[in-house]
Amino acid sequence: MTMLDDEDLQTLQHEVQRLLGRCMLRLQQYERLIKAMVAHHKVSGPFHDLERARAAQIDETARMTLGTLVGDLLGSYVVADEFDLPEKTTASSPENVNWFAMQMSLSLPDAEFTRVESELREMVLLRNNLVHHFIDQHDLWSSDGCRRAKDALVIAYTRIDQHFGQLREWAEGMEKMRQALSEILQSEEFKDVFVNGIAPDGKVNWDASGIANALREAFRALAVDGWAPVAEAGKWVAKLHPEQLPAKYGCQSWRQVVHNASILELRYLEIDGQRTACYREKDSSATH
Known part of the structure; x- marks a missing residue:
């Protein structure tokens, strides 16, 4: 009986490990995508040195935690209807330089924004619990504890996947805007005005x-x-x-x-x- 119980426990533990790994992989996909969105949804700097400004922003974003990323996304890309674009990017631009500033945003009705904000904060909490507290919250040395952990991980993955799906929709919309903007930036008319000053x-x-x-x-x-x-x-x-x-x-x-x-x-x-x-x-x- 003990041998069978031990085998059953090991099987359950391996399944918990598999499900936890699946959640972690999805979380990494989520974090990579949100970093890309935060890094690319806005940029500002001298037009002739814009690539360096963009590279610095990507490097800065790469070091952000998920909580910081969510805060940045909410305050800058996902915004409520009453959102006003920040003035600091234009107010701080130097004289005698063709200064470029661009920011894309997704404007939501107040009620929708409140819901999305709550869900994104929940995502951060879910991630932190899985990464830092999962072993403390579940008894993985008993069969019952492993079964409860399995159920929790199935629910967690479903939530992560839903959040990832929503984030991917936002990213696709952002990419379409970026492509349209890129066509404008590469036009000769735009270069004459903003690069050459003509x-x-x-x-x-x-x-x-x-x-x-x-x-x-x-x-x-x-x-x-x-x-x-x-x-x-x-x-x-x-x-x-x-x-x-x-x-x-x-x-x-x-x-x-x-x-x-x-x-x-x-x-x-x-x-x-x-x-x-x-x-x-x-x-x-x-x-x-």
């Missing part, structure tokens, strides 16, 4: 233009004693940013570009006995 009427926002940003990069690479030769900078930009050339902005020369951009200062210096056009970045206070 308005549809041809007017150029010089200080936030793509060519001015390229010249600022060139200055940091070539400057000696606080100045960089305009001609050398032009060659540097033409090699590394061939799409950023004076003709694109209606200019005849690199000197004309530097002259038009108020964030850059043009000065003629004597270098190796020759009068040479040079430039530098102005202090931000000097442009006002």
